[in-house]
Amino acid sequence: MKISIIGSTGSIGRQAIEVIQNMPGFFEVVSLTGGDNIEELKKQIELVKPKNVCVKSEQNAIKLQKEFPKINFLFGDKGLIDIASDRTNERILVSVSGKTGLKPTLAAIENGIDVALANKETLVMAGDIVMRRAREKNVKILPVDSEHGAIHQCLSNRNEVEKLIITASGGPFRTKSIDDIKNATVEETLHHPRWNMGKKITIDSATLMNKGLEVIEAHHLFDMPYEKIQVVVHPQSIVHSAVEYADGSVIAQLGFPSMHIPIQYTLTYPNRFEGIETRSFDFVKAGRLDFEEPDFEKFPCLKLAFAAGREGGTLPVVMNAANEEAVYMFLENKISLWDIYEITNKIMNDHKNISNPSLEEILEQDKIAREITKNQLLGR
Numbered sequence: 001m002k003i004s005i006i007g008s009t010g011s012i013g014r015q016a017i018e019v020i021q022n023m024p025g026f027f028e029v030v031s032l033t034g035g036d037n038i039e040e041l042k043k044q045i046e047l048v049k050p051k052n053v054c055v056k057s058e059q060n061a062i063k064l065q066k067e068f069p070k071i072n073f074l075f076g077d078k079g080l081i082d083i084a085s086d087r088t089n090e091r092i093l094v095s096v097s098g099k100t101g102l103k104p105t106l107a108a109i110e111n112g113i114d115v116a117l118a119n120k121e122t123l124v125m126a127g128d129i130v131m132r133r134a135r136e137k138n139v140k141i142l143p144v145d146s147e148h149g150a151i152h153q154c155l156s157n158r159n160e161v162e163k164l165i166i167t168a169s170g171g172p173f174r175t176k177s178i179d180d181i182k183n184a185t186v187e188e189t190l191h192h193p194r195w196n197m198g199k200k201i202t203i204d205s206a207t208l209m210n211k212g213l214e215v216i217e218a219h220h221l222f223d224m225p226y227e228k229i230q231v232v233v234h235p236q237s238i239v240h241s242a243v244e245y246a247d248g249s250v251i252a253q254l255g256f257p258s259m260h261i262p263i264q265y266t267l268t269y270p271n272r273f274e275g276i277e278t279r280s281f282d283f284v285k286a287g288r289l290d291f292e293e294p295d296f297e298k299f300p301c302l303k304l305a306f307a308a309g310r311e312g313g314t315l316p317v318v319m320n321a322a323n324e325e326a327v328y329m330f331l332e333n334k335i336s337l338w339d340i341y342e343i344t345n346k347i348m349n350d351h352k353n354i355s356n357p358s359l360e361e362i363l364e365q366d367k368i369a370r371e372i373t374k375n376q377l378l379g380r
């Protein structure tokens with residue numbers, strides 16, 4: 001399988017490299033792309049020997065070119081698009097975070113390359129456009145996220161689906177009071193009980209915005225109306241998600257929490273192999289599995305996401321942009337955790353929605369919403 005990784009130095013990208021190394025001879029890595037983590041990228045170059053590598057700056061590309069003369073170095077947004085468009089690839093993994101994922105994903109689709117998609121923003125921002133082009137080009141979008149990977153595995157007969165059940169661990173504040181959440185420090189918020197992930201997604205998991213983004217993604221990926229998508233809090237993170245059928249039967253996908261498993265599934269699909277952390281699942285050892293209703297009062301970001309998704313148009317774009325910028329402001333201790341909700345809510349309320357937006361309109365609204373969000377600080 002000839003593959004490329006867009007965003008190989010992040011959390012998902014690094015685990016994908018581990019999956020690849022664990023299956024010698026199965027993968028040929030065509031290209032890697034990384035941002036500023038040059039040391040990690042150098043290690044990966046030695047490990048998987050890609051043909052092309054894209055970095056952020058021209059300066060770094062020139063430096064690395066001298067060090068690795070046999071590899072073709074590219075840089076910037078154009079480099080990313082070139083790598084994603086390269087038809088040598090049979091599959092690409094898009095594991096960058098933020099809106100950077102959108103254009104390479106579309107480029108791969110236009111070139112008929114299947115996409116293992118670990119980037120949420122792509123579908124939250126432009127799900128209608130992305131899924132339509134994927135259908136037209138007969139390109140598979142294989143979701144890496146554990147929940148969507150689970151649903152993908154549970155969907156055997158699409159016509160008789162009653163609802164999708166997306167599980168949520170509940171994050172670090174599941175059992176905390178609303179006041180505790182309002183006064184949460186960055187450190188407490190970054191302490192996720194189940195999953196070890198990047199900072200942005202860890203904060204989103206604490207506010208449940210992450211679950212909200214996943215609901216919007218599920219709507220696009222599986223063409224499912226929002227009334228038929230249910231979020232259930234499941235603190236053990238053993239049931240990764242489920243599908244209920246017309247006859248009341250529920251098919252769920254279970255396993256111990258590890259991102260290596262869903263990453264490998266999307267890279268080797270439709271085949272399955274033993275993986276890095278494969279251990280036989282033991283129902284007895286798993287013991288009990290708890291399920292509860294999400295608390296929309298304590299986690300109002302989840303409410304925002306359902307509202308944005310139902311409304312459609314550019315509202316999810318604006319919500320995503322405002323939330324992302326607000327998360328960065330929280331990480332810099334400029335605002336409180338609760339302000340992420342307050343700011344995102346305000347910007348959504350002020351937004352004049354555009355239905356059926358073009359890609360240009362999406363990118364423009366994204367930019368405007370980010371600027372407005374950063375300006376919120378000035379009034380404080």
Ligand code: MG
Pocket residue numbers: 145146147214
């Ligand atoms: Mg997830």
